[in-house]
Amino acid sequence: MGRFSDKDVLLDIEDLRIEGYSDETWVPIIKGVDLKLHRGEVMGLIGESGAGKSTIGAAAMGYARDGTRISGGSIEFDGMELTTASEGERRALRGSRIAYVAQSAAASFNPAHKIIDQHTEAPVHYRIKKRMEAQEDAKELYERLRLPNPQEIGFRYPHQVSGGQLQRAMTAMAMSCRPDLIIFDEPTTALDVTTQIEVLAAIRDIVDQFNTAAIYITHDLAVVAQMADTIKVLLKGEEVEQASTDRMLSDPQEDYTKSLWAVRSFKRPQKARPTDGTKPIISVRGVDASYTGGDKVLDDVSFDIYPGMTVAVVGESGSGKSTTARVITGLLPPSKGDVLLNGEPLPPKYTNRTRDQLRQAQMIYQMADTALNPKVRIREIIGRPAQFYSGLKGPALKQRVDELLDLIELEPSKYYNRYPPELSGGQKQRIGIARALAAEPDFIICDEVTSALDQLVAEGILKLLDRLQRELNLAYMFITHDLATVRSIADEVVVMQNGRVVEQGPKDQMFTPPHHPYTDLLLSSVPEMDPNWLTTLLEERGVDNIGEAGSETKDGSEKTQSA
Amino acid sequence: MSDIFKLVMKRLGLGLVTLLVVSILIFFAVELLPGDIAQAVLGQGATEETVATLRERMGLNDPAIVRYLDWLGGAVRGDFGVSLISGGSVGDAITQRFLNTLFLATYAAVIAVPFAIVLGVLVALMRDTLFDRAANILTLTSISSPEFFLGYVLILYLSVKTGWFPAISSLSAGMSFGELLERTFLPALTLVLVVTAHMMRMTRAAIINLLASPYIEMARLKGMPPWKVIVKHALPNAWAPIINVVALNLAYLITGVVLVEVVFVYPGIGQLLVDAVAKRDFPIVQACCLIFAATFILLNLAADVGSILTNPRLRHPK
Numbered sequence: 001m002g003r004f005s006d007k008d009v010l011l012d013i014e015d016l017r018i019e020g021y022s023d024e025t026w027v028p029i030i031k032g033v034d035l036k037l038h039r040g041e042v043m044g045l046i047g048e049s050g051a052g053k054s055t056i057g058a059a060a061m062g063y064a065r066d067g068t069r070i071s072g073g074s075i076e077f078d079g080m081e082l083t084t085a086s087e088g089e090r091r092a093l094r095g096s097r098i099a100y101v102a103q104s105a106a107a108s109f110n111p112a113h114k115i116i117d118q119h120t121e122a123p124v125h126y127r128i129k130k131r132m133e134a135q136e137d138a139k140e141l142y143e144r145l146r147l148p149n150p151q152e153i154g155f156r157y158p159h160q161v162s163g164g165q166l167q168r169a170m171t172a173m174a175m176s177c178r179p180d181l182i183i184f185d186e187p188t189t190a191l192d193v194t195t196q197i198e199v200l201a202a203i204r205d206i207v208d209q210f211n212t213a214a215i216y217i218t219h220d221l222a223v224v225a226q227m228a229d230t231i232k233v234l235l236k237g238e239e240v241e242q243a244s245t246d247r248m249l250s251d252p253q254e255d256y257t258k259s260l261w262a263v264r265s266f267k268r269p270q271k272a273r274p275t276d277g278t279k280p281i282i283s284v285r286g287v288d289a290s291y292t293g294g295d296k297v298l299d300d301v302s303f304d305i306y307p308g309m310t311v312a313v314v315g316e317s318g319s320g321k322s323t324t325a326r327v328i329t330g331l332l333p334p335s336k337g338d339v340l341l342n343g344e345p346l347p348p349k350y351t352n353r354t355r356d357q358l359r360q361a362q363m364i365y366q367m368a369d370t371a372l373n374p375k376v377r378i379r380e381i382i383g384r385p386a387q388f389y390s391g392l393k394g395p396a397l398k399q400r401v402d403e404l405l406d407l408i409e410l411e412p413s414k415y416y417n418r419y420p421p422e423l424s425g426g427q428k429q430r431i432g433i434a435r436a437l438a439a440e441p442d443f444i445i446c447d448e449v450t451s452a453l454d455q456l457v458a459e460g461i462l463k464l465l466d467r468l469q470r471e472l473n474l475a476y477m478f479i480t481h482d483l484a485t486v487r488s489i490a491d492e493v494v495v496m497q498n499g500r501v502v503e504q505g506p507k508d509q510m511f512t513p514p515h516h517p518y519t520d521l522l523l524s525s526v527p528e529m530d531p532n533w534l535t536t537l538l539e540e541r542g543v544d545n546i547g548e549a550g551s552e553t554k555d556g557s558e559k560t561q562s563a
Numbered sequence: 564m565s566d567i568f569k570l571v572m573k574r575l576g577l578g579l580v581t582l583l584v585v586s587i588l589i590f591f592a593v594e595l596l597p598g599d600i601a602q603a604v605l606g607q608g609a610t611e612e613t614v615a616t617l618r619e620r621m622g623l624n625d626p627a628i629v630r631y632l633d634w635l636g637g638a639v640r641g642d643f644g645v646s647l648i649s650g651g652s653v654g655d656a657i658t659q660r661f662l663n664t665l666f667l668a669t670y671a672a673v674i675a676v677p678f679a680i681v682l683g684v685l686v687a688l689m690r691d692t693l694f695d696r697a698a699n700i701l702t703l704t705s706i707s708s709p710e711f712f713l714g715y716v717l718i719l720y721l722s723v724k725t726g727w728f729p730a731i732s733s734l735s736a737g738m739s740f741g742e743l744l745e746r747t748f749l750p751a752l753t754l755v756l757v758v759t760a761h762m763m764r765m766t767r768a769a770i771i772n773l774l775a776s777p778y779i780e781m782a783r784l785k786g787m788p789p790w791k792v793i794v795k796h797a798l799p800n801a802w803a804p805i806i807n808v809v810a811l812n813l814a815y816l817i818t819g820v821v822l823v824e825v826v827f828v829y830p831g832i833g834q835l836l837v838d839a840v841a842k843r844d845f846p847i848v849q850a851c852c853l854i855f856a857a858t859f860i861l862l863n864l865a866a867d868v869g870s871i872l873t874n875p876r877l878r879h880p881k
Contacts, residue, residue, distance in 0.1 A: 091786050091788065095785035099785075103777075107778065109781070110778040112800050125787065125791075157876075
């Protein structure tokens, strides 16, 4: 901690207590957290969802989100006590001296205004700069953050710019008044790995250049290792421990921290294709597809999935992973090619498929929150497919639902009559799995099933899926952009880019060189725990050769912009 | 821009189809009315022969479909036939009345729309305060009271007791514009009171609906004061629902003002319609209904286009 001396303290939070309003009472969500941040220091706040990371980040701006209130403790920013300051005094700090970078830039830029107008809003409001000066400054910041066409890009509307570019534009916006402190609230969580790198590099650069202090909130340890000088681990509104990044990585003290570090340890043995002439359960052959009137989103996609095996389909957003799933389930009839089930061609539209064909294509979705009807009881959510596909009724149906709940390790008597909103994220995802199992399929499509979950919870889901696979001989098509997940559960890997399959094969082959250049790019973009990973990577590849720029040069074609 | 032009043309085409369907409904609804039209027009003193002559003259002996096509063909050329009562052209009878109604509707709209939207923004800004509650209660009271009642209350206080405004809106040729505004102030005010609540509450709801958006939080965290957050960041994204409600209310101002016209003896198209129904003057009834339908269709089209124009995603495609 030698870099920072006590007289340089910028933000001093002591015994912070915050309460949230739920069920008509105030319940504590932050239970006495201390935080000391020096000028130019970057502190990483990590923890699972519900740890209170974002709440603390907002509190550092003297801001309590709707439905929360700061109930105790002190927040001192550069000598000013924020908890007792007037709302006007606190507001005057926001945007000018403390800035905020949100998780989803796409949602946090106002769709009705041009990017640069949103950029210049704060400096003009605070009379720090005239409008034109602020615009010139914006262009300069865009250039520093290596946005394409820095002179022009600000004059576009947010929806006309890709997610990674927006996230950099938002970082530029946070810099517009040259604040002393920036709160980064999961700024890369919503991005693809290849895009994440360039945003990370840009953030690190600009924070260094202006010697800005930052609080970097994330749940991704590897990311925080690249960014932070110090790391503070939080659990359920309380501090677990704090140490410098090096020490935290090499020598975590608390059991909870160790469990976070060890979470990617789950790995199941890789299986090979059957050699006895078994037909693949699903065979996608030469499929082209497009949405109404649009360009081709799938181009000659072919791969096989054999019974009892897990095929991971990886690629960035917009690469056609989920579209392939839609073709297999019959939601989107292909314009060319076909899908075989056990060697028999499936009708292209789900409406023309028999009940038995339908039962074979079950899906588990990414957002368990939105994939379960909040107004329907668990017994019905799981019972309906069991009734539809197997014609079960009365006591037999109840028994089947109990069986399914047992399978997903939820106590039947406890969950039978509950509604989805009463469950946690991991439990909801388990219900999603049970719903898919209710059809008694041999093949399930898992669409990013763990990416919305915390790492510990996600691991539990992966273990469950693995157990079910062994017990029921299920085949999985596992759509994901997370290569760590692929490493732990896949037997075979299909890499997709721009609607095409660029490489496929057994997992061990895919993870050992030589790779297809795009696979290489994907693999090398996954952050590692080594704090020097980003620095080393940037040196190897060169700063202009990462992210979107990187995938363009490797591929030769333009990357599609994500909406 | 050409995309929007194409869209407007498409909607306009659909609107015409709707209007055609409506014309069929109107014509045959009138056709379904019980009793013989010629008999009804002539009243009790009719003899067999006069009824027969009138039927012949009105073409009532032709099959309904032929008469419908005749009527439609005339309507397309702007000829709505001849009034059964006065014998004059329906078009002439309607034109002045319709212009009067349009004038009153415009008068009320020019006051009510800005008033309702500004009030909506203010209550959204001061939500859950006394001002918010008071504005809600007052506007709800005004929308819940029957409009003829509101009209009489206004006459009582602003005309009878104080003598500020005339109670009856008698119009005459050669009146100055100022005089016209003064004479029609009370009916216009009544209409304002009736339509404000709906538009104000939608503005409030549309804005409050957006306050949980990440970009609103972003604006707050950029240190923007509450009024700027609402006016600059929430309102521009709330236009679509507001425009739709405004259009509905404008349509109401043209088609639903019968009671107000009767209270203030205002020579608008609503009164004409009521008279025509009472006297079974069907060509006028049909023409009025067709005009009302066209008003609704046009205003809804305008609302659709307005919603699209306020959506930057559609205005500035990638």
